[in-house]
Amino acid sequence: MSVRDILKMGDPRLLQQAEPITRFGTPDLDALIEDMFDTMHAVNGAGLAAPQIGVNLQLVIFGFKQNTRYPDAPPVPETVLINPVLTPLSDQIEEDWEGCLSVPGLRGVVPRWTRLHYQGVDQYGKVISRDAEGFHARVVQHECDHLAGILYPMRIEDFSRFGYVDVLFPGSDAHDD
Ligand code: NI
Numbered sequence: 098m099s100v101r102d103i104l105k106m107g108d109p110r111l112l113q114q115a116e117p118i119t120r121f122g123t124p125d126l127d128a129l130i131e132d133m134f135d136t137m138h139a140v141n142g143a144g145l146a147a148p149q150i151g152v153n154l155q156l157v158i159f160g161f162k163q164n165t166r167y168p169d170a171p172p173v174p175e176t177v178l179i180n181p182v183l184t185p186l187s188d189q190i191e192e193d194w195e196g197c198l199s200v201p202g203l204r205g206v207v208p209r210w211t212r213l214h215y216q217g218v219d220q221y222g223k224v225i226s227r228d229a230e231g232f233h234a235r236v237v238q239h240e241c242d243h244l245a246g247i248l249y250p251m252r253i254e255d256f257s258r259f260g261y262v263d264v265l266f267p268g269s270d271a272h273d274d
Contacts, residue, residue, distance in 0.1 A: 100139045101132050101150040106200045112246040115148055115155045117180045121222035130177055130220055133158050141165045142198050143173070144236050146243030149199050155180045157240035166196065168269075170232045178225060181217035181241050185210040186228060193232075195239060195249045196262065204266075205259035207252045209238045 104111055118126070129152060137145040137158060143166060144159030160175030189211040196204045212230040215237050219225055229237055239249060253259050262269070 098135055099132055101136045103136065103140070103145075103149050103198050104151055106197075106248055106250070108199075110151055110153065111148060111199060111243070111248060113148065113153055114246055115146075115153050115244040117155050121179075121218065121220060126220055129154075129156070130158065137198075140198055143167055143170070144240040145198065146240045148243050148246075155244045157181065157237075157244065159236045159240050167232070173233045173236055176225070177219050178215070178217045178237070178240075179219065181215055181237075181244070183238065183241055184214045184216075186212040186214055191231075193235060194258075195235065197239070197249050199243075200248060200250065202261055202263075203250075203259070204262050205250060205253045206255060207235075207239075207249050208254060209235045209252075213237065215241075 120126070129147070133145050133147065133150065136150060141164060143161055143164050144157060147154045147156040156177070156179050158177050160173045162172045164170055190208045191211045192206050192208050194204045195207045211234065212228065213234050214228050216224070216226045242249070250259065
């Protein structure tokens with residue numbers, strides 16, 4: 098059980114294609130996931146991908162009841178998602194603000210699919226198959242992008258809506274570390 102260092106943008110390990118996980122229910126995998134939750138909770142993250150702590154595997158975690166970094170966000174079920182596959186459920190795209198623990202202090206407006214289906218397995222190899230929309234869908238897309246070496250600034254289309262949290266949202270609780 099430990100809080101791990103989060104890699105920051107510029108580290109080439111954040112730009113790799115992550116490898117699929119093939120063995121489930123192992124002590125090593127359980128320990129890794131425990132560390133990821135400890136790390137995410139220590140910085141009030143909405144999600145975390147294994148490559149962000151330097152582990153190049155297709156594993157993301159996300160979920161919260163209430164999140165201080167996104168105070169207006171509805172609850173998202175706490176989830177361990179491995180080897181995910183995402184499929185949009187419509188052509189609809191929506192824009193909203195995003196941040197990333199690997200890009201501290203900044204926020205940008207990112208276009209994402211509004212509704213999607215995601216499929217994968219949990220740490221025991223049990224199938225996860227869900228439809229999601231809104232912030233839930235956004236978090237899944239953001240975290241799964243990390244597994245393809247994509248950070249949210251790479252998806253920004255309008256750089257006039259990209260900047261420092263304390264300048265964009267003065268006095269907001271939506272702070273970053
Ligand atoms: Ni991120």
